[in-house]
Amino acid sequence: MNNLYKPSCLLLSLLIALALSFPAGPASAAATVITSSVQASFDLTAAKADSTARARMKSQFTELTTLSAGYDSREVQIRTLHDQNTEALNAVRESIKNMDQASIAKLSAAVSSAKQRYQPLFDQYSALNKRISLLKGLKDKTLNSVLKAQSEAMKLLVQIARQEIRDKEALLKAAKDTRTRRMAAARKTLAGIDRPQSLIKSQKSAVSALNKRLTADWSDFKAAIRKQNPALAGQSLSSMVAGYKQIAAGKLKILEYEQTIAGVIAATLRQTGS
Numbered sequence: 180m181n182n183l184y185k186p187s188c189l190l191l192s193l194l195i196a197l198a199l200s201f202p203a204g205p206a207s208a209a210a211t212v213i214t215s216s217v218q219a220s221f222d223l224t225a226a227k228a229d230s231t232a233r234a235r236m237k238s239q240f241t242e243l244t245t246l247s248a249g250y251d252s253r254e255v256q257i258r259t260l261h262d263q264n265t266e267a268l269n270a271v272r273e274s275i276k277n278m279d280q281a282s283i284a285k286l287s288a289a290v291s292s293a294k295q296r297y298q299p300l301f302d303q304y305s306a307l308n309k310r311i312s313l314l315k316g317l318k319d320k321t322l323n324s325v326l327k328a329q330s331e332a333m334k335l336l337v338q339i340a341r342q343e344i345r346d347k348e349a350l351l352k353a354a355k356d357t358r359t360r361r362m363a364a365a366r367k368t369l370a371g372i373d374r375p376q377s378l379i380k381s382q383k384s385a386v387s388a389l390n391k392r393l394t395a396d397w398s399d400f401k402a403a404i405r406k407q408n409p410a411l412a413g414q415s416l417s418s419m420v421a422g423y424k425q426i427a428a429g430k431l432k433i434l435e436y437e438q439t440i441a442g443v444i445a446a447t448l449r450q451t452g453s
Contacts (some may be wrong), residue, residue: 183364185373191295205314206432211243211245211247211393211397211419213243213244213247216446217401217404220401220404220405220407221240221404221412223404223407224236224403224404224407224408224409224412225237225409225412227407227409228409228413232384232409232410232413233409235413235444236285236312236409236412236416237417238305239413239417239420240416242420243419243420243423246420246423246424246427247423249427250423250427253427253430253431253434254430255435257430257433257437259412260434260437260438260441261437263441264437264440264444265443266442267441267445267448268372268440268444270448271369271444271447271448271451272369274448275365275366275369275451277363277451278358278361278362278451278452279354279357279358279361282354282436283351283354286347286350286351286354287351289350289351289368290344290347290348290351293340293343293344293347294344297340297341297343297344300333300336300337300340301337301340303333304330304333304334304336305339307326307329308330309414310326311326311327311330314326333334342392361450364423364450365447365450365451368443368446368447368450369444370444371407371443371446372400372439372440372444375436375439375440376436376438376440377439377444378432379433379437381435382430382432382433383433384446385429386426386429386430386433387393388427389422389425389426389429392418392422393422393423393426396415396418396422397419398413398421399411399414400412400415400416400419403415
C-alpha cells in the first residue's frame with residue numbers, strides 16, 4: 180500500500196483519542212451490548228473456570244467492554260468527517276465550475292460594449308462607401324473627391340476601432356483558454372480522491388464482514404454464559420476481542436482515507452482561488 184496511507188504512531192494515537200471523545204450516535208451500534216444481566220451471567224461462568232482461565236476471561240471481558248464502548252464513537256467520527264467531505268466536495272466542484280467567471284464576464288462585456296459603441300461608425304462608413312459606388316456614374320468629380328476624402332478619413336477610424344475590438348476579443352479568448360487549463364488542472368488534482376474513496380469502499384466491506392462475524396460470536400457467547408460453559412465463553416471472547424481490534428484498525432484506515440480526501444479537496448480549492 181502507498182506510504183500515503185500508512186498511519187504513524189502519532190496519527191493512530193490522535194485518531195483513537197478523537198474517537199473516544201465523540202459520544203455514541205445512532206448511525207451504527209456495536210453488536211455487543213453488555214447489560215447487567217450479561218455481566219452477572221459472565222461472572223457465574225467465569226467462577227467455574229480454573230484460576231488461569233478465569234483471569235484470562237476477565238481480562239478479555241474488560242477489553243471487550245472497552246472496545247465495545249469505543250465502537251459507536253468511531254462510527255460517529257467517520258460519519259462526521261465523511262459528511263464534511265461531501266459538503267466540501269460539492270463546494271469545490273461549484274468553485275471549479277465558477278473559476279474566472281467574473282473576469283471572463285468583464286472581458287466579454289468589454290467586447291460587447293466596444294462593438295456597440297463603434298457600430299454607428301461602421302454603419303456610417305458602410306453607407307458612405309455605398310453612396311460613393313452609386314455616384315460613380317454621375318461623373319461629378321468634385322463630389323466624388325469630397326466623399327472619397329471623407330471615406331479615407333473614416334477608414335483610419337474604422338481600422339482603429341476594429342483593432343480595438345480584436346484586441347479585446349484576444350484578451351477574452353486568452354482568458355477563456357487560461358480558465359480551461361486551470362479547470363483541467365483542478366479536476367486532475369481532485370481526481371486524487373478516487374483512490375482513497377475506493378479504499379474506503381474496500382475497508383467498509385471488510386468491516387461489514389467482521390461485524391457479521393461479531394454478531395455470530397456474540398450470540399455464541401451469550402449461549403455459552405447461559406449454559407455457564409467457560410470454555411465456549413472463552414473461545415467467543417477471544418474471537419470477539421480479535422474482531423473488534425480488526426474493526427478498529429479498519430475504521431482508523433477509513434478515517435485516514437477521509438482525511439486524505441479532505442486534503443485533496445483543500446488543495447483543489449486553493450487552485451480555484453476560492
